[in-house]
Amino acid sequence: MKKMALVLCNDMHMDLENANLLLTRVQQSKWYEVVCDYTIADIVVVFTCAFGPSKMDSVRVIADVRRNCKPEAKVFVTGCLAKLCTSELKAIPGISVQDFSYLLNSFEFVPTETLSIPYQNKVIISEGCLHHCSYCVYPMIANGYKSKPIEMILQEIQTLYDTESTIYLTGAQETADYGIDLYGKRSFGDLLQRITQQFPDCYYVIGWFHPAGLTEEVISVIAEHPNIIEIMLHIQHVDDEILKNMNRPSFQEMQEKIGMLQRVRPDLKISTEAIVGFPGETEEKFDSLVEYLRKGIFSNIGVASFEMVKGTKAAMMPNQVPEEVKERRMREIEKCFGATCYPASKDGSESLLEEYARTSSILSKMPKNILVDRQKYHLIAGVDTKEKLEGFSLVLEDVLDSIRNARTEFDWARSQKHLCETYTLEARTFFYDLIQHGDFKIAFKERARQLLGVPQ
Ligand code: SF4
Incomplete structure (x- = not known):
């Protein structure tokens, strides 16, 4: 029986669903055995991420896998970065870049209807995104929107219900448009109602919710259920010109919805993320963002400095903000609000191959397997690789x-x-x-x- 390891390049949920699908199939196959440690695997599947700094992290993970896996192991690279930068990745020796569905079908599995192994308290209700934020890479790689049927989601929650006190409900990319493809309308409110009725003794966190989908129906379900304890609602900015250029809802629309939420559920945690240094962001516009954040509405704030991602509309916009200004603004929000920072990848415009060569050279000067008690690579190899390089x-x-x-x-x-x-x-x-x-x-x-x- 061949040993197979799955490697996720970050601990986000972009590819969690696909990894789960493959993992489940592999576990039920008579040909393959799943192992956590890729250094002993015959087949390694790397799920890459194309989002911000994770892009280069993914390249570092590929270098790490190549350096530490068995010389005869087959290394498959799939996921967002594989879709976005296929030809660049194909130039890396010793790996095979594959589309996920092709990869899934190319292994001989015993057919199964089981869809996922819940190895954490996260339930992914959909995949894809229908929005076109001008700075975001996903519209370039997402293939529409695909929701899971309500019954399937309820089944997944059932498997977590006895062991988890809090369940995180999220889309792989965006949550608010749940059901559009299956039920012809946004149906997150219906879904939430069914979940909270059937599984009342659990806390719920709603992840990655686009403000456009915060309808009165969703707000009223949240109002009725105090066990829905948090929603991640990303505002990105407060200046209307910037929001328009980002292709995001207006400030007034967001403010009204946030106000409604606060009125019906003053105890609800609302976490958010903002982008600083978007093209055209003057000091005045930045100050207005800081002023709004000072109102104390948000329990947690994440701040990203704008990154010029190749191929996005925003990367082509005039009035780009200098890097040092973006960095200063991001650090100011970090200092004022204890925000989590997501710095723009400095190497965003550099070649993936150069990063691969640099990482390989550093790794080659290290012992192969430093620690005795090794990380579970199939979950967060990216973090481990970063620690190896930095630590x-x-x-x-x-x-x-x-x-x-x-x-x-x-x-x-x-x-x-x-x-x-x-x-x-x-x-x-x-x-x-x-x-x-x-x-x-x-x-x-x-x-x-x-x-x-x-x-x-
Ligand atoms: S809603 Fe999120 S995933 Fe969709 S385009 Fe905007 S930033 Fe990207």
Whole structure:
């Protein structure tokens, strides 16, 4: 039986649904076994993301997978970035870039009707987006809007209901248009009503809700159910000229809807995101955004600095804001409101291949598998790769500290235990090689060899 690992490039839910679908099929197949660790897999499927900095993170993950997987393993790359930058990715050696449906059909599976394995408290109710925000890459890759039937969503919630106290309801890209394709109208209100009636003893968070879909019907369901505790409603800006250029609803429309929500449910958490540095954003327009955020309406704020994503309308607009101004504005919102920052990818216009080469070169100078107790790669490999790239000097510092500080018998035993339990033999040998060739006294080198447990 062949071993297969699925790797998600970030912990967002863009490809979670597809990963789940593949995972379920694979688990029921007699040909493949799912493993968490891609270093032992015969087949690795990487789900890439094209959103902001995740684009380059995805490339780094591909480099990481290529460096650490078995030499004979087959590496398939799919997902948003594979759709958007097919030809660039195809130039990376040793990977096969595939459309997801093609990939799914190309494996021999035992047919099954089961659609998802809920391995977290997230229920994805739809896929795609019908909006065309001028700065966003999704309209270029999304293929319309596809909702799950209400009954299927209720079944998924049933499987989570006994174990989860809070369930996060979201679309893969956008939630508010739920049902348009299946029921001929926005039906999120109906869905929410059914869910809260059938599963009342649970808290609900509504994710990624476009303000246009916040209808009176949805607001009245939220009003009746205090266990709906949070909604993520992204305002993006408050200036009408900017909102128009973003192709988003007007400020007045958003303000009225937010006001209605607050009146019926003053306790409801409303979280939001804003973009600073959109083309044409003057200091005055930025100040008006800050002033609105100061009203204390939002429980959580995320702030992104505008990124010129190739192929989007906004990237072609005049009056682009200088990078340093975007950065300053983003940091100001971070400082004032404790906002989570999403900096524009500085390398947005750089080549994916250059990033791949740079990452591969850094990774090649590291031990292959640093830690003994390794991350579950099929969930958040992107985070792990980032940590590897950014944190390697800290890891080495940890090793050196252990060696420097081991003086008594007790320290000696404790340090050796720590090093052997934390790092693989391959990593320890690598550290020892670094120490061996570094500017350390002979006695230190010998102590390092013993503590790291490296054979002579
Ligand atoms: S609603 Fe969200 S996913 Fe859809 S185009 Fe706008 S930003 Fe992109």
